[in-house]
Amino acid sequence: xxxxxxxxxxxFRAEVRDFLEKHRDQAPRxxxxxxxxxxxxxxxxxxxxxxxxxxxxxxxxxxxAEPDILASxxxxxEFAAAQVSPGLGGQGISMLxxxxxxxxxxxxxxxxxxxxxxxxxxxxxxxxxxxxxxDLASLTTSARLVRSQxxxxxxxxxxxGDEWVINGQKIWTSTAHLADWMFCLVRTEPxxxxxxxxxxxxxxxxxxxxxxxxLVDMTGNxxxxxxxxxxxxxxxxxxxxxxxxxxxVANAVLKHERDSLxxxxxxxxxxxxxxxxxxxxxxxxxxxxxxxVYRDRLMKLHARVTALRCNDLRILSARINGGDAGxxxxxxxxxxxxxxxxxxxxxxxxxxxxxxxxxxxxxxxDGGSWQFQYMFFLGLIIGGGTSQIQKNIISERGLGLxxxxxxxxx
Amino acid sequence: MDFGLSHEQTLLADNVSRFxxxxxxxxxxxxxxxxxxxxxxxxxxxxxxxPGLLVAEEHGGVGLSCLDAAVVAEVLGYxxxxxxxxxxxxxxxxxxxxxxxxxxxxxxxxxxxxxxxGLAVGEAIGTRADAGVTADAGRLSGxxxxxxxxxxxxYLVADRHRRLHLVEANADGVGTRALTTIDRxxxxxxxVLNGAPAEPLGDDPALLERVLDVARVMLAADTLGAxxxxxxxAVAYAKERRQFNRPIGSFQAVKHMCAEMAAEIEPCRAxxxxxxHALDHLPDEAHSNACQTxxxxxxxGKFVAKTATEVHGGMGFTDLLGLHxxxxxxGYNRQMLGAPELLRDEAARALGLYDTA
Numbered sequence: 001x002x003x004x005x006x007x008x009x010x011x012f013r014a015e016v017r018d019f020l021e022k023h024r025d026q027a028p029r030x031x032x033x034x035x036x037x038x039x040x041x042x043x044x045x046x047x048x049x050x051x052x053x054x055x056x057x058x059x060x061x062x063x064x065a066e067p068d069i070l071a072s073x074x075x076x077x078e079f080a081a082a083q084v085s086p087g088l089g090g091q092g093i094s095m096l097x098x099x100x101x102x103x104x105x106x107x108x109x110x111x112x113x114x115x116x117x118x119x120x121x122x123x124x125x126x127x128x129x130x131x132x133x134x135d136l137a138s139l140t141t142s143a144r145l146v147r148s149q150x151x152x153x154x155x156x157x158x159x160x161g162d163e164w165v166i167n168g169q170k171i172w173t174s175t176a177h178l179a180d181w182m183f184c185l186v187r188t189e190p191x192x193x194x195x196x197x198x199x200x201x202x203x204x205x206x207x208x209x210x211x212x213x214x215l216v217d218m219t220g221n222x223x224x225x226x227x228x229x230x231x232x233x234x235x236x237x238x239x240x241x242x243x244x245x246x247x248x249v250a251n252a253v254l255k256h257e258r259d260s261l262x263x264x265x266x267x268x269x270x271x272x273x274x275x276x277x278x279x280x281x282x283x284x285x286x287x288x289x290x291x292x293v294y295r296d297r298l299m300k301l302h303a304r305v306t307a308l309r310c311n312d313l314r315i316l317s318a319r320i321n322g323g324d325a326g327x328x329x330x331x332x333x334x335x336x337x338x339x340x341x342x343x344x345x346x347x348x349x350x351x352x353x354x355x356x357x358x359x360x361x362x363x364x365x366d367g368g369s370w371q372f373q374y375m376f377f378l379g380l381i382i383g384g385g386t387s388q389i390q391k392n393i394i395s396e397r398g399l400g401l402x403x404x405x406x407x408x409x410x
Numbered sequence: 411m412d413f414g415l416s417h418e419q420t421l422l423a424d425n426v427s428r429f430x431x432x433x434x435x436x437x438x439x440x441x442x443x444x445x446x447x448x449x450x451x452x453x454x455x456x457x458x459x460x461p462g463l464l465v466a467e468e469h470g471g472v473g474l475s476c477l478d479a480a481v482v483a484e485v486l487g488y489x490x491x492x493x494x495x496x497x498x499x500x501x502x503x504x505x506x507x508x509x510x511x512x513x514x515x516x517x518x519x520x521x522x523x524x525x526x527x528g529l530a531v532g533e534a535i536g537t538r539a540d541a542g543v544t545a546d547a548g549r550l551s552g553x554x555x556x557x558x559x560x561x562x563x564x565y566l567v568a569d570r571h572r573r574l575h576l577v578e579a580n581a582d583g584v585g586t587r588a589l590t591t592i593d594r595x596x597x598x599x600x601x602v603l604n605g606a607p608a609e610p611l612g613d614d615p616a617l618l619e620r621v622l623d624v625a626r627v628m629l630a631a632d633t634l635g636a637x638x639x640x641x642x643x644a645v646a647y648a649k650e651r652r653q654f655n656r657p658i659g660s661f662q663a664v665k666h667m668c669a670e671m672a673a674e675i676e677p678c679r680a681x682x683x684x685x686x687h688a689l690d691h692l693p694d695e696a697h698s699n700a701c702q703t704x705x706x707x708x709x710x711g712k713f714v715a716k717t718a719t720e721v722h723g724g725m726g727f728t729d730l731l732g733l734h735x736x737x738x739x740x741g742y743n744r745q746m747l748g749a750p751e752l753l754r755d756e757a758a759r760a761l762g763l764y765d766t767a
Contacts, residue, residue: 001477001687002412009411070411275763289764292755298763299754303681303706306699310413310680317413328680331673391669392662399645399668401659 003313009070016078019049027084034088034122034178043087043119051075052087053117056097061114069320080265090175092116092123096183099200103241103249112181112202124205126170126184126227127250134389136185137194137247141168141229143186143201145236164188164201164239166209166232172383176212176225179205189244198246202238209233219375220359264309267340270373271305274298274347277366281351294350301346304339308332327398334390337381344374414683415481423481429454430489436732442492443594443735452493452523460495462521464503469517471503476624480631480686487635487743490735492595497529497559497566500628501621505566505574505611516564528562529625530554530601534572534618535748545569549605550577556746560599561586567601567608572615575608582606593742595735622747623700627685629743630707634678636736636743637711640718641671643733647722658721667717674710681706701757705750711740 005013028039046052047063054072056062065071079086097116100109115121132139145161166186176182182203189197205212209232214222241249278288278298288294311328318325347370348355357364358371381387395401415423434451442448455461463479465471479500486495502520506513519525532555533541543552554567567575577584583606588599611617645668648659658664685703688696715737719726726733744750758764 001414001416001683003687003691005411279763287764295758295764296751296754299702299705299758300709302757303702303709303754304677306684306702307677307681307706310684311677313413313684314680317411320411327672327676331676334669335673335677388662388666391666391673394669394672395659395665399665399672401645401648401665401668402657404660404662405656 005070005074009074012071013074013078016051016075017082019051020078020082020084024082024084034090034119039088040119042085043117046087047117051079053093056101056113056117060101060109061117069316073316077265080269088119090122091125091183092121092181095125096123099183099240099249099252102252103200103245107237108202108240121181122175122179124173124176124179124182124227126173126176126182128172129169130171134386136250137198139185139187139198141166141170141184141186142190143188143199143234145188148233162236164234164236166201166203166229166234168229170227170229171215172224173212173227174224176205176227177214177222181205182227183240185246185250188246192244195247196244198250199243200240200246200249201234202240203232203234207232207234217375217379219372219379264305264312264336267305267336267343268309270340270343271302273366274301274343277347277370278350281354281365283352288350297346297349301339301343304335305343308335308339327394330394330398331390333385334387334394337377338387341374341377341381344370344377348374413680415477419478419481422478423485426455426458426460426482426485427488429458430485430491434489434491436490436735439490439492439595439735440732446588446594446597448492451491455491455493456523460493461499461523462503463499464507465517465521466507469514469521471517471521475686476627476689477683477686479624480627480682483628483631484635484638484682487632487739488639490595490636490639490739492597494526494528494559494562496625496628497557497562498525498527501529501531501566501625502527504624505576505617505621508612508617525564526559526562528557528559528565528599528601529621530557530565530577531568531574531618531622532556532747533570534568534622536752543567543569543603545571545573545575545608545610546605548608548610549583550575550603550608551583551605552603554601554603556589556591557599557601558596558746560588560597565601566611566621567603568618572618573613574611574618574621576611577601577603577606577608581608591742592738595739596742619697623697624689626700626704626747626753627682627689629746630678630685630704631682633707633711633740633743634675634682636739637671637675637678637707637714637718640714640733640736640740641668641675643736644668644671644718644721647725651723664721667721671714671717674713678707678710698757698760701748701753701760704748705753705757708744708750708753712744715740 023045026042026045028036028042032038043052050063050065053062054065055067058064076086093116097113100113116123127136129139129141143164143166146163146165147161148163151162170184182205184201185198186201187197188199209230211228213226215224215226216222278294281288283291315325315329351365354363354365355370358368396403433454438448459472460482462471463474463482467473486493498520503517506517516525533543538555541553541555543550543554550567550569557565563579565577565579567577569575579586583604585602586599591598648664648668649657651658681703685699688699719733719737722731722733725731
């Protein structure tokens with residue numbers, strides 16, 4: 001057991017702190033949009049210093065450092081501690097870029113990675129469909145290769161055509177209303193077994209035939225959408241991987257998403273905010289923290305946060321040493337999102353009627369963040385593989401329990 | 411940065427585990443539960459150096475860390491091992507170490523597996539019934555309930571002012587009585603003291619706190635081992651037992667119970683490593699972490715004990731399978747040295763979340 005990062009890394013930490021000290025005034029503020037000058041300039045500065053896109057090769061617009069888990073960790077810790085924006089995230093940077101690095105053609109890497117990292121291209125992810133949620137591989141949005149008008153006029157004959165024609169519908173598509181491009185899964189081989197009939201396509205959101213309709217969620221926000229495709233034509237080369245390989249690509253991305261949810265540092269800062277709330281707010285004139293029943297509930301959560309933070313250190317350590325923490329990793333999405341939902345809910349409980357305040361209520365506390373996050377995390381419990389799907393994964397992959405027998409389908 | 415067990419710690423766990431698998435299987439645990447004595451197991455553990463784990467080398471021990479001891483505690487819990495570990499191998503070496511040379515003989519006897527020390531400090535956490543010990547001019551009077559490692563050669567006793575004393579079992583004014591508890595693998599008793607002569611172990615209440623914290627982390631580790639064992643048994647049973655023409659483990663209702671147990675247990679492993687490490691290296695966090703870790707393991711243990719039993723269906727409820735030994739061990743650990751509500755309150759105070767004044 002050695003919890004120190006060592007002198008080399010402590011020196012690196014000092015560098016990061018120094019950077020933050022000098023440049024924090026340039027960081028975007030809460031009102032700055034994804035395309036604001038400030039946001040884009042900050043992202044550029046972070047990439048130049050290796051605090052964003054750190055391990056992406058230089059030739060594709062990254063910083064080009066060797067992967068170093070501890071260095072990345074230190075950057076994350078210091079930006080979080082300073083409460084300064086760690087740069088752009090989003091599905092383009094966190095999911096598409098790794099996929100392109102692994103599976104993309106050289107042209108795709110050059111065309112998309114740099115602008116995505118710099119925030120010039122915003123992406124959305126077209127996976128889920130009304131009929132394909134937990135059973136994502138049953139998706140039915142279709143793409144057929146056809147000959148374009150140009151090709152027909154030129155009398156060039158290719159056996160299978162030069163354009164995909166897409167028809168169908170996607171749902172829960174976050175940021176589709178803002179995005180320039182979408183990466184999506186479509187069925188290209190209708191006669192193949194369901195996992196082998198899917199392809200991974202890239203398409204511009206301004207392509208004719210695409211309609212985006214916002215979906216208002218329970219928090220009152222409309223961050224995700226339904227996206228409808230009617231004879232949407234996409235050039236043939238905008239595929240990542242081979243025809244029918246889309247499921248492999250998608251799984252690499254989903255694994256990435258699962259690992260990134262349930263961040264224990266963010267949970268710790270919410271726990272501290274809850275403690276501050278319980279010291280500040282009173283019931284019958286006494287601070288809430290002095291009420292034994294509420295305090296006991298707080299301490300129960302406190303222990304669970306500690307356990308997950310220790311678990312996270314164990315995973316980090318295993319990754320540094322080239323190992324896999326196994327079960328410790330498989331449980332993170334389930335436990336992290338459920339714990340966070342409970343934590344936000346406890347803040348509402350301790351506030352009682354005050355906890356009901358929302359929107360423009362003058363008694364609103366902490367900007368209404370407790371109610372908002374309470375609902376938002378219910379969305380995260382469901383999205384990215386529901387808690388029930390997580391339990392299937394834990395029991396089947398982690399504990400070796402048998403899969404449920406397949407029901408004959410037609 | 412290396413958050414985990416060292417190669418040596420893994421080896422230590424493997425060695426103890428192998429010994430217990432061979433020499434202390436469930437039949438031996440059952441026999442112990444009836445006869446309340448099994449010197450072979452303690453003898454074997456002594457050969458592996460277990461009683462002297464926390465005894466310094468100059469007193470004939472191995473001089474290892476609290477994390478090493480927690481690794482062993484987890485294995486003992488996994489095998490529901492009847493052994494005088496908590497008082498003798500954990501509390502006594504820590505309580506006596508402060509006295510150094512003056513306690514050399516006792517420490518050497520402990521390391522050699524020849525001296526058993528019971529832990530009689532329950533009243534320092536909360537007084538139940540008519541318990542409570544007072545010290546007056548080197549003599550102790552009153553009652554200490556739920557004393558561990560019973561019967562022992564001598565006892566570590568806490569008085570009402572949170573000072574520790576050592577009392578010889580055969581001294582004048584010492585009455586002892588065995589107390590039956592649910593956990594037959596942990597013989598427990600009471601001390602009735604009537605002006606019994608005692609050796610004071612200093613005036614500093616910090617010594618008692620330290621003993622309690624280390625013992626709490628060991629109880630938590632014992633629960634982790636017991637819970638992991640129950641999960642392993644439940645998973646094995648769910649793979650084997652068939653109903654409706656399929657293994658019950660293929661039903662989501664059953665596999666989700668197993669997943670929930672694993673999801674609760676797994677972070678506890680890292681939590682205990684951290685708490686045990688803190689006992690030796692992070693003095694500011696040691697106390698609150700020990701309290702929170704034990705309280706958390708009490709909750710996780712309770713959940714796993716119930717759920718794993720349910721996965722076994724009717725068989726889980728029988729004596730035939732013996733699963734109840736683990737269920738009861740976890741129940742014992744939950745109440746001893748602080749039930750979870752008391753420990754959470756203690757941790758909240760230690761973290762400065764509120765003033766007691």
